Amino acid sequence: MQKSKMVEQYPFREIEPRWQKRWDEEELFKIDTKNADRKYYCLVMFPYPSAALHVGHGRNYIIGDAVVRYKMMRGYRVLSPMGFDAFGLPAENAAIKNNIHPETSTLQNIANMKTQLRRWGCGYDWLREVIACLPDYYKWTQWIFLQLYKHGLAYRKKAAVNWCPSCRTSLANEQVVNDRCERCESLVEERELEQWFFKITDYAERLLDDLKLLGGWPERVRTMQENWIGKSYGAEIDFPIAVSGEIIRCFTTRADTLFGATYMVLAPEHPMIASLIKGQKAERSCLRFVGEAKKQGKRVRVLEQTEKVGVFTGRYCINPTTQEKIPIWVANYVLMDYGTGAVMAVPTHDQRDFEFAKKYNLPMKIVIDRPTKPLALGEMREAYVEDGAMVNSAQFNGLPNREALEKIVDWLASKKMARRTVHYRLKDWLISRQRYWGAPIPIVHCAKCGTVPVSESDLPVLLPKNVRFKPTGVSPLTEHPDFKSTACPQCKGQARRDFDTMDTFVDSSWYFYRYISTREEAKAFDSNDVNRWLPVDQYIGGVEHAILHLLYSRFVNKVLYDQKFVSFKEPFAKLFTQGMIIKDGAKMSKSKGNVVSPDELIQNYGSDTVRLYTLFIGPPEKDAEWNDQAVEGCYRFLGRFWRLATFVISEGKSDSRFKPAEEGQVNAGDLERHLHLTIKKVSDDLEGDFHFNTAVASIMELINLAYQFRPESQADWNLLKQLVKNTMLLLAPFVPHLAEELWQAMGEKKSIFRSGWPSFDSDRMKLQKIEIAVQVNGRVRSHVTIPADLGEEALKVRVLEDSKVKTWLEGKNPKKVIVVPKRLVNVII
RNA sequence: GCCGGGGUGGCGAAAUUGGCAGACGCAUGGGACUUAAAAUCCCAAGGAGAGAAAUCUCCAUGCCGGUUCGAGUCCGGCCCUCGGCACCA
Numbered sequence: 001m002q003k004s005k006m007v008e009q010y011p012f013r014e015i016e017p018r019w020q021k022r023w024d025e026e027e028l029f030k031i032d033t034k035n036a037d038r039k040y041y042c043l044v045m046f047p048y049p050s051a052a053l054h055v056g057h058g059r060n061y062i063i064g065d066a067v068v069r070y071k072m073m074r075g076y077r078v079l080s081p082m083g084f085d086a087f088g089l090p091a092e093n094a095a096i097k098n099n100i101h102p103e104t105s106t107l108q109n110i111a112n113m114k115t116q117l118r119r120w121g122c123g124y125d126w127l128r129e130v131i132a133c134l135p136d137y138y139k140w141t142q143w144i145f146l147q148l149y150k151h152g153l154a155y156r157k158k159a160a161v162n163w164c165p166s167c168r169t170s171l172a173n174e175q176v177v178n179d180r181c182e183r184c185e186s187l188v189e190e191r192e193l194e195q196w197f198f199k200i201t202d203y204a205e206r207l208l209d210d211l212k213l214l215g216g217w218p219e220r221v222r223t224m225q226e227n228w229i230g231k232s233y234g235a236e237i238d239f240p241i242a243v244s245g246e247i248i249r250c251f252t253t254r255a256d257t258l259f260g261a262t263y264m265v266l267a268p269e270h271p272m273i274a275s276l277i278k279g280q281k282a283e284r285s286c287l288r289f290v291g292e293a294k295k296q297g298k299r300v301r302v303l304e305q306t307e308k309v310g311v312f313t314g315r316y317c318i319n320p321t322t323q324e325k326i327p328i329w330v331a332n333y334v335l336m337d338y339g340t341g342a343v344m345a346v347p348t349h350d351q352r353d354f355e356f357a358k359k360y361n362l363p364m365k366i367v368i369d370r371p372t373k374p375l376a377l378g379e380m381r382e383a384y385v386e387d388g389a390m391v392n393s394a395q396f397n398g399l400p401n402r403e404a405l406e407k408i409v410d411w412l413a414s415k416k417m418a419r420r421t422v423h424y425r426l427k428d429w430l431i432s433r434q435r436y437w438g439a440p441i442p443i444v445h446c447a448k449c450g451t452v453p454v455s456e457s458d459l460p461v462l463l464p465k466n467v468r469f470k471p472t473g474v475s476p477l478t479e480h481p482d483f484k485s486t487a488c489p490q491c492k493g494q495a496r497r498d499f500d501t502m503d504t505f506v507d508s509s510w511y512f513y514r515y516i517s518t519r520e521e522a523k524a525f526d527s528n529d530v531n532r533w534l535p536v537d538q539y540i541g542g543v544e545h546a547i548l549h550l551l552y553s554r555f556v557n558k559v560l561y562d563q564k565f566v567s568f569k570e571p572f573a574k575l576f577t578q579g580m581i582i583k584d585g586a587k588m589s590k591s592k593g594n595v596v597s598p599d600e601l602i603q604n605y606g607s608d609t610v611r612l613y614t615l616f617i618g619p620p621e622k623d624a625e626w627n628d629q630a631v632e633g634c635y636r637f638l639g640r641f642w643r644l645a646t647f648v649i650s651e652g653k654s655d656s657r658f659k660p661a662e663e664g665q666v667n668a669g670d671l672e673r674h675l676h677l678t679i680k681k682v683s684d685d686l687e688g689d690f691h692f693n694t695a696v697a698s699i700m701e702l703i704n705l706a707y708q709f710r711p712e713s714q715a716d717w718n719l720l721k722q723l724v725k726n727t728m729l730l731l732a733p734f735v736p737h738l739a740e741e742l743w744q745a746m747g748e749k750k751s752i753f754r755s756g757w758p759s760f761d762s763d764r765m766k767l768q769k770i771e772i773a774v775q776v777n778g779r780v781r782s783h784v785t786i787p788a789d790l791g792e793e794a795l796k797v798r799v800l801e802d803s804k805v806k807t808w809l810e811g812k813n814p815k816k817v818i819v820v821p822k823r824l825v826n827v828i829i
Numbered sequence: 830g831c832c833g834g835g836g837u838g839g840c841g842a843a844a845u846u847g848g849c850a851g852a853c854g855c856a857u858g859g860g861a862c863u864u865a866a867a868a869u870c871c872c873a874a875g876g877a878g879a880g881a882a883a884u885c886u887c888c889a890u891g892c893c894g895g896u897u898c899g900a901g902u903c904c905g906g907c908c909c910u911c912g913g914c915a916c917c918a
Contacts, residue, residue, distance in 0.1 A: 547913085777898080
């Protein structure tokens with residue numbers, strides 16, 4: 001790139017800062033939320049304050065800004081807020097490494113990012129800025145916690161967390177990639193810790209059900225949430241233990257295979273194991289096995305390559321369908337946290353059970369037969385998992401297995417040995433973090449009263465600033481004397497605070513309400529205002545948040561709905577997830593060294609060019625490869641438009657760098673027609689699913705056409721003026737500085753963003769004469785130009801007279817002639 | 830394994846939802862302007878073949894088949910690729 005040699009296409013360096021300043025001064029994006037007339041809430045996912053933004057981040061804000069400006073021009077009162085998801089581990093790690101307080105570096109980063117956003121020309125109501133790490137925000141994050149606590153939706157239990165042995169800290173699920181720590185790549189371990197959870201599982205059914213209300217969401221995201229919630233229908237079946245009569249309860253989705261259940265398998269953590277094996281011969285070997293399995297940890301156990309191993313307990317239970325005694329085993333492949341931790345094993349119709357049974361020589365029985373070739377036990381190499389007819393299943397023999405499934409459950413249910421149940425894959429949300437840089441959990445631990453919530457009037461629980469950073473494995477707050485001890489809110493006795501902080505996903509699960517009431521000091525938000533302005537009309541962000549953030553926010557919304565703080569069931573009416581920007585085949589990241597910095601690009605081409613290219617690069621929902629050379633193409637186009645516009649504004653007197661076409665290859669009628677077509681196309685593209693790329697392409701076409709037009713009369717000049725003026729409006733959401741500059745150069749006084757959106761006239765889009773493609777046997781052989789209103793029969797006659805058609809006909813009569821009005825004629829021979 | 834995207838020129842991509850495949854842009858080639866270059870403006874361009882030429886013919890949207898006058902688009906069966914979930918009972 002020879003940027004230094006490049007001639008400046010137009011004076012963007014002077015224009016852009018000037019308009020950025022003017023828009024600030026005029027408070028173009030300031031909104032009063034007491035008034036919700038023609039409201040439009042456009043929300044871009046608030047960023048984590050990293051050191052510098054690259055063009056990949058930029059796509060998010062540029063798309064958002066284009067939507068905001070377009071809707072403004074459509075006459076909406078658009079709320080466009082911005083804030084920062086400012087708590088979190090990276091800042092804390094940087095603090096440890098560089099010996100700088102995370103608040104200092106975070107606030108510095110925020111200042112930098114605001115400068116960058118401003119330079120991009122992205123417009124926000126900065127009076128509504130939200131910064132998650134400041135007490136006036138996290139006070140209310142703590143309030144959210146208390147609301148959940150109050151209704152039994154926040155609880156404490158001992159649980160295994162992801163633990164990175166080299167960073168000596170716990171990690172969030174999302175920071176564990178393929179069982180390894182995202183930063184240092186060491187294998188993640190498990191550690192048992194007393195933790196706070198939010199009971200999101202109570203809402204599993206509604207979170208799943210209400211996905212139906214989200215027609216404005218990409219199907220992909222809805223499906224991902226559906227998978228994550230993972231609902232499965234099945235039944236719990238009771239297996240009495242031989243002799244004792246105690247019940248082992250197991251969950252199955254395949255009750256049709258019950259007659260083939262030839263053994264029972266328990267998870268090593270199953271609570272009944274101890275009493276089962278007590279006094280048995282196998283007691284010692286069982287205990288050893290359980291101990292090893294637990295030591296191995298769940299994470300390793302579920303790895304695909306981990307061998308399935310197990311041990312016999314020496315005890316039996318009764319298959320409730322056959323009354324047969326079947327052995328009870330313990331095996332590493334059964335998980336305690338799905339279903340009941342007990343699995344009825346059907347080796348003939350489940351692949352894992354099949355492998356396990358082969359290995360330990362356990363009995364097998366076929367209960368569903370293959371419709372094609374009957375199964376034979378001796379010949380089976382794998383489990384038969386397809387459908388078929390029931391066999392070896394008493395009164396159910398001969399039934400299709402899917403039908404038998406229901407009947408077997410009914411039959412056992414009538415004997416009170418089974419009941420229909422539903423299981424979810426979704427787990428409760430673990431929100432405790434043993435880290436410093438987060439909102440303290442507003443709980444006090446008192447020896448007398450137990451866990452006691454801090455009262456709302458005592459919020460915020462301030463995060464102390466003078467702490468020592470070293471990776472010890474416990475929160476630095478543990479060592480902080482002032483923070484540590486406090487009075488119990490209940491008995492006023494000596495007590496200690498909870499040392500943990502909240503997952504940053506709690507911070508981000510409610511920020512979109514706070515934007516409505518940023519200045520509110522007495523409450524998290526004003527319900528009346530929030531109910532007027534939400535749901536968010538358009539949410540825009542990366543697909544990487546498809547599950548966590550979007551699911552948590554939906555959950556919190558439902559909790560607030562139940563407690564009557566909000567009156568809507570879902571917080572985000574429409575969701576748009578933009579694709580990533582790729583460079584050299586990989587996602588842009590500092591560590592990969594493939595980031596494209598916007599600063600240099602803006603210096604060389606201006607932010608309007610960067611914006612235009614970002615929108616033109618491809619369909620916004622798809623990933624796209626960044627191409628520096630293609631940026632220049634957009635820069636050239638803006639220059640081309642600038643030259644045309646300045647030439648037209650002065651009626652050919654000023655800009656000597658523009659030369660009109662020597663002979664007009666386009667007439668005024670065509671040009672006007674295309675102007676109206678373009679207005680329609682751009683409007684449709686923006687109203688639809690953000691087809692910025694094709695909208696830009698059609699504007700380019702229009703300008704290319706205008707270059708072919710030679711103005712000869714005052715009417716021609718007026719047409720050209722109308723054209724460039726409308727094009728400014730069409731371009732304004734994409735290239736706001738250039739559009740505003742030219743707009744005012746045309747003598748307009750009001751901001752272009754307060755000047756409405758152009759309309760088109762369908763009558764002016766019509767052609768007098770149209771060209772029709774003529775096919776012979778489905779292949780295009782000729783074209784005819786006809787009056788637009790020519791009737792079908794007349795068209796047929798005209799086509800059959802065509803010399804090329806005659807040649808193909810070779811004097812014969814056509815079998816059939818198909819006419820597609822205004823498009824083509826197909827002559828079948 | 831299950832679920833969901835995708836597969837179109839040298840490249841990013843379009844295609845009015847079944848109607849002229851490749852708009853627009855990048856890269857490329859040529860021309861104009863210029864002492865020259867840059868910039869700008871104009872023109873060409875999917876591949877193969879025929880022709881002096883205008884033109885013409887054939888082949889082309891991952892592969893195979895089907896429906897249809899007509900398929901990038903619809904149906905059936907494969908292949909590849911990206912993403913999500915997964916010893917889930």
